[in-house]
Amino acid sequence: MATPAPASLTTSARRADTGSLVGHTMSLVALTAAAFAGGAYLGADATAALALVSGIAALVSLFALQAAVSRSETAAVGLLVVFGLLVGLSSGSAIGTYAAADPAAVWEAGAATALFVAAFGAAGYATRRDLSGLARTLLWGLFGLIALGVVLVFVQIPGGALVYSIVGLLVFAGLIAVDFQRLRRLDDVRSAPMLAASIFLDILNVFTLFLPIFGGDER
Template structure:
């Protein structure tokens, strides 16, 4: 799939995109951030629903009630596993099916993925305390704002840095798959720490890439509509992954 089909136009030099006061760019980025924010609200609502509403929770998760009366996750049902892996399947299918995405189809993809990911986050609600989830979310939101601002304002071209981050992401995915069988706490710790740094960097990188995309598609309103949805998806996924890695490192389990 080419760059445009991922919601990005071909990159242009970073100094070409150094136009922070451009009203059109502000409007474009505001559209992206609004979708990310609404996506996070929807995900939080679905996570709370699937993690606390017993009729739905019990369809997705195997739960255990401890001696303290607290309900904890004991595993996932078959339906829960389907919901958890559905976002990956949907992304793979869309990569082949959506060769020339429209704003409507890319928007449907975004909200479909956000809904599925939100539903699967009920496991987080069952694993960690509410206070821990809330505190980690605030930390993630603060970090996201600062990192995205850096990516938006920096004059340094982050293309090479982004390629390095993608390689690191592939590495931690492979390490995580291997550790499913090895179950070594040391590897989990390393993956979590690296995950925080990688997704922190990707937030800044994807923000700059969106900025450059806007100028490459300056007179293409349809292309900008697609880029808004794919850009929101990239930043949303970065936020969710950063949140989960931080929670794994510092969160208090039930």
Template sequence: MAEFDTLHRTHVGARGAAIDEGLRAYMNKVYGLMSVAMLITGAVAWVLANMAMTTDPNAAAAQIGASKYLTSFGVLLYTSPLKWVIMFAPLLVVFGFGAAINRLSEQGAQGVFWFYSALMGASLSSIFVVYTGVSIAQTFLVTAIAFASLSLYGYTTKRNLSGMGSFLMMGLVGLIVASIVNIFMASSALQFAISVIGLLIFAGLTAYDTQKLKTTYLQLAQSDSEFLGKSAILGALSLYLDFLNMFMFLLQFLGNRE
């Protein structure tokens, strides 16, 4: 933020206006890419969930509730070893994406982002089995309002949030480790703690990542358009993950289970 303010004081007039216009276009692209990824994730999750569930007992392979059944596809998706592949594949892809981003073209990076968002849709499709559709929609709306507010704060605040970065990243690593451990422990107390801490971490990351995107643009403004485009894709990925994780943690508090 200090760099942004300094640049505005140094380059006024037409130069300052050009910086503002470029920054707006860059952030619009980031939010646009993120929105498309969210649509892909939601569409894939909804389609797979509808393929996995049925209310017709004659078409069912397993019963999971009153008048609610899994099809053969649902049994394969949610109860076979395939569920572990679907669960961990997005994590492997996002790490590989970060490592390979410099070797990819902008179009290739965008394609990987769309593929990743589809994988996340498959991974998250089980929420339609566990929670009611109304509570999912309500939680999504609450998350969208919270995300917009936090991102706006990160974009407009004069406070330098860079000091939060290391603290939040250490917390995120600890959160991932605890989540993996709890897959096998299945502790409700640990899950509650993970949900509370995770919600706070990703709320902080939303503001931090938004401000970081703003300063990153200033550092890359003189770069070629393809490099700047790949930076926007990485920024969209960061905010996309912030939003999804906030949504999932809030769903554990606000969601009504089937």
């Protein structure tokens, strides 16, 4: 009969596995961000039609990624890279517009995003409180944010862009905390690509919410 491993060794092994999965997931986030940067560079002068098609294709690739995670890790990682590239292509012209008008605003938005994600990510990772209930509330908040964005497309509201950004940052502060708690609890490497996609989208949305603040868009 095999001798059971001491509890302390089992706990240490679990911590090592958790640390390895966290590192793996965050490396996938970095890979997706690199693909996004490449796509944004290529899409800096993209037409509105190309940006729209790229955005739709990115959504399709995200659904394909969700289907692939349980079948092939290699395929899932490949789809994650494709997803990042397509999101970059769809966003490149918008980011390029801000960069052309005020290059400093892009760097400032990037720095603010890094600090924002680090702060709320650390809070979510460290807290012992179960945030799964908060996640459901935040999902409704995200739907409300989308509805507000649609309204602002058709109705000019003084300071509307600023209000939208502030509300959006509040929603994504919670979503970042939730995703980083999920990161701490991750115990299956097959879940890493989808969680990496979720964290990447959190980061990207925070960046795009900071852009109008630092770019002086006060519509």
